[in-house]
Amino acid sequence: MHSSNSIYLVMPARECHQVDEYVYEINPNSENDYNRLRDSLLKKNMKSIYIINLWYNKKSSIYLTKR
Numbered sequence: 001m002h003s004s005n006s007i008y009l010v011m012p013a014r015e016c017h018q019v020d021e022y023v024y025e026i027n028p029n030s031e032n033d034y035n036r037l038r039d040s041l042l043k044k045n046m047k048s049i050y051i052i053n054l055w056y057n058k059k060s061s062i063y064l065t066k067r
Contacts, residue, residue, distance in 0.1 A: 006046070010037065012055050028055045 006022065013025030016033035018040065026033035034051070041049050 006044075008041065010051065010053065028053065 009023045011019075011023070011025050012028045014027055016024070016026045016030070016036045018024050024037055024040070026037055037051070038049060
């Protein structure tokens with residue numbers, strides 16, 4: 001069971017996949033990858049998800065909402 005305070009490392013890559021339990025890779029330019037990341041974390045019963053990245057690009061800002 002995951003703590004509601006878990007921290008996950010998300011690194012830029014060509015496509016979305018889970019590297020290990022707490023590490024993901026996503027394509028920062030793909031809205032679909034952000035959605036897949038969100039959906040994967042929601043399956044872990046996360047109550048809140050905050051994504052902080054260091055590759056922010058104003059032109060391609062993507063906002064996620066809980067479904």
